[in-house]
Structure formats: C-alpha cells, structure tokens
Amino acid sequence: MLWLMVTGLAGWVSLRLCGWEPKFFWSQLxxxxxxxxxxxxxxxxxxVVLRAGPLLVAALVVTGAFAVTVLPRVVPESNPRAGGPVLRVMAVNLLHSSVLPPVLxxxxxxxxxxxxxxxxxxNLMRERVDGLxxxxLLPxxxxxxxxxxxxxxxxxxxPLRPADTPIQAPAFKDSPRHLPxxxxxxxxxxxxxVAVHACAPSEGWRTACWAPSIRALPPAGGRLRVLAGDFNSTLDHVVLRDLIATGYRDAADVTGKGLSMTWPYYEQPRLFPKVAIDHVxxxxxxxxxxxxTLRLPRTDHRATLTELVLP
Incomplete structure (x- = not known):
C-alpha cells in the first residue's frame, strides 16, 4: 500500500514539474x-518507522520534489526599490452579485x-451599491x-479611462470577461x-474556454500593469506560470502567503479542501x-486586498 502511494504521488509530482497537463481531470486535480x-x-x-530502506529513499525523493514545488510559496521574497505612490487594490468575486450591497x-x-x-x-448590484x-468612496x-x-x-x-487595447478573450455564451x-x-x-475573470476548467465549453482566457491576458512589459481577480487557476497550472514568467510576480507568493486558499467557501463543509485561484x-x-484575503458573506471566494508601491 505504501509503495502504491509513493508511486501515485511520484506520478503526480512528475506531471506537475514537467508541465504536461493531460485531458482527463488533471486541470482540476x-x-x-x-x-x-x-x-x-x-x-x-x-x-522511517519501518526502517524500509528502498521505500525511504523513494519517499524522500517524492517529498523533496513536492517541497521544491510548494515550499517557496511560504517564503517571502525581497522587493525592488520603489518610492512612488502606494496603490491598494481589492478584488471580489460576488457570486452572481449575491453579496449584500451594504456589506460590500x-x-x-x-x-x-x-x-x-x-x-x-x-446591473442590479450596480444600482444598489451606488445608492449606498x-x-x-470611489468616484x-x-x-x-x-x-x-x-x-x-x-x-x-x-481617474479611470478605458485601456488602449481591449482584451480579445474567447467568447462563449455567458462566459466571464476581463475588464482592462x-x-x-x-x-x-x-x-x-485588469479585472480578471477567467473561465473555469470544469466541463463542456468551459474547458475549451479556460486556458485561452488566461492566455488572452496581456504579458508584462511597457506600461506598469496589475492583474487582479479570479484566474480560476493556481500556481500549479502551467498556463498561469507562463503568464507570470512574462514579468509579473504573484502577490501572495511574494509575501509568503502563497498557500492562502480562496475558494470554495460558501455552502461547503468546513473541511472541504480549498484552492488558491484568486490572484494579484x-x-x-x-x-x-x-x-x-478577506471574508465576505454569501460569496464562495475570499476577497483579496493588496498594497503595492510603484517605482
């Protein structure tokens, strides 16, 4: 049984490290x-307890590979020199605007x-929060x-103005959209x-929409840019890591809070495993x-609040 566990976990971490994402349910798993x-x-x-030498070596290799993958998320990183304005960014997925407007x-x-x-x-949420x-507060x-x-x-x-270039994400009926x-x-x-809302890698058209909706996000470079919202992806998805590699840093990862889970919370058992799919x-x-991360009642996501210092 222990060898089966080690073998299965070795396959898991090997797929994660090589970046290959097969089509079964790996994008969720x-x-x-x-x-x-x-x-x-x-x-x-x-x-260790059984003093099983070969098993110990294999288990050490697998655990070490996982450590290389996961542990950097809890180690804070240094920051570049920055003495410009401070910008506080909050992002909230409202779960079809279920959050009560006064709470927001x-x-x-x-x-x-x-x-x-x-x-x-x-639009109904817009009317209510503007009325409140x-x-x-944010004119x-x-x-x-x-x-x-x-x-x-x-x-x-x-002051805000529309971005110079719209984001051409895949268009499906009722699919989420990014707002630059x-x-x-x-x-x-x-x-x-960019207020980010990527498709979810769930079923049907959403699977076809998911990765392209993240690849549609603009790479870093040129004007300073901040992407914040629901990426429907974790740091274990190669499509998100590829985006970060263009010149971004993940705020949770940089501050040593990369294991702050953000979904799903609403109407889920307390011990239901959570994942980190909301990023800045x-x-x-x-x-x-x-x-x-911040708790707002009646949404399945945790809100994020990030303080940035511009160069």
Whole structure:
C-alpha cells in the first residue's frame, strides 16, 4: 500500500514539474498539489518507522520534489526599490452579485482600497451599491454590463479611462470577461489595471474556454500593469506560470502567503479542501508591501486586498 502511494504521488509530482497537463481531470486535480505534498509525508513517516530502506529513499525523493514545488510559496521574497505612490487594490468575486450591497460598501469603507475590482457584477448590484454611496468612496468607475458571471466593474479613487487595447478573450455564451482600464495617480503616473475573470476548467465549453482566457491576458512589459481577480487557476497550472514568467510576480507568493486558499467557501463543509485561484499579479518593477484575503458573506471566494508601491 505504501509503495502504491509513493508511486501515485511520484506520478503526480512528475506531471506537475514537467508541465504536461493531460485531458482527463488533471486541470482540476493539479490545483490540490499542496494537499498531495502533505500526503507525501505519510509514506515517508511509515518508511522511517519501518526502517524500509528502498521505500525511504523513494519517499524522500517524492517529498523533496513536492517541497521544491510548494515550499517557496511560504517564503517571502525581497522587493525592488520603489518610492512612488502606494496603490491598494481589492478584488471580489460576488457570486452572481449575491453579496449584500451594504456589506460590500462597508468593506470598502473599512479597508480603504484605492481600486476595487468587482466580478460577477450585475446591473442590479450596480444600482444598489451606488445608492449606498460606493461612488462617494470611489468616484470613478468603468463597468462591463452583464448578468450572472459575465459582468465586471472597476471602481477607483483616482481617474479611470478605458485601456488602449481591449482584451480579445474567447467568447462563449455567458462566459466571464476581463475588464482592462488605466488609472491616473496623483502626479500623473499611469497604471493599467485588469479585472480578471477567467473561465473555469470544469466541463463542456468551459474547458475549451479556460486556458485561452488566461492566455488572452496581456504579458508584462511597457506600461506598469496589475492583474487582479479570479484566474480560476493556481500556481500549479502551467498556463498561469507562463503568464507570470512574462514579468509579473504573484502577490501572495511574494509575501509568503502563497498557500492562502480562496475558494470554495460558501455552502461547503468546513473541511472541504480549498484552492488558491484568486490572484494579484503585479509587474516585477512594483514592490508588493502586503497581501491578505478577506471574508465576505454569501460569496464562495475570499476577497483579496493588496498594497503595492510603484517605482
């Protein structure tokens, strides 16, 4: 039984390290790599107790491979020199706008983001939060109208304008969409923002939509850019790692909070395993001062709040 566990886990970590993502359910399964890493300690412990030499060697190799993959996420990284404006970015998936509008407005008033990305944002939610004074706290906005999962919005303390180039993501009926914009900070510095909502790698058209919707996101370079929202991908998905490799850094990973799980929470058993699919990717020239996840009732995602310092 222990050899079967080691063999299965060896196959898991080998697929993860080589980046090949076969078409069975690997795109969902690979999200749980941190749990597989923890499980790899079980045969290792039994091998030590049983003094089973060959099994111990094999288990050590597998656990070591998982450690190389997972442990860097809990080790904080250094930041580039940055002495420019501070930008606080909050991103929330509202679960078809199920979050109560007063709760959302109270969270903005309490946590004081400069920019707010709202996903699964309906026109009804727009009317309600504006009526409760969200526009007073964050007076500038760009809204991508929609119902259920495809709507999005960016609210800002500072002037906003549409991005120069729209994001050409795959278009399917009721599919989520990315919303790009440019914010102008005091002093005139501009930063491109993208409220990210990728397709989920679940079933049917969503599987065909998932990876292309992430590849459609703009690579780093040129104007400073921050991508924040629901990527429906973890750091164990090669498509997200490829995007980061263009010149971004993941805020949770940089601050040593890469194992902060963000989904699913609403109406799920307490012990149901969670995964980290909500991210903030900042251009590598930007310093990441802090990252945290926030609980908002009636959504299955944790909100993210990130404090950035621009060069």
């Amino acid at each position: 690979v999200s749980f790599t941190p749990y597989a890493a923890a499980l790899s300690l079980v045969p290792l412990a039994f091998a 407005v109270d969270a903005v008033e309490r946590d004081r983001p400069d920019v707010l990305h709202l996903l699964e944002f309906t 004074g969200l526009g007073r 500038y906005k760009i809204v991508l109208p929609g119902t259920n999962s495809e709507g999005a919005a960016i609210y800002s303390r500072y 914009a440019v914010v102008t900070l005091p002093g005139g510095q501009e930063v491109e923002l 990717l900042a251009d590598r020239r930007i310093a990441i001062r802090s990252f945290q």
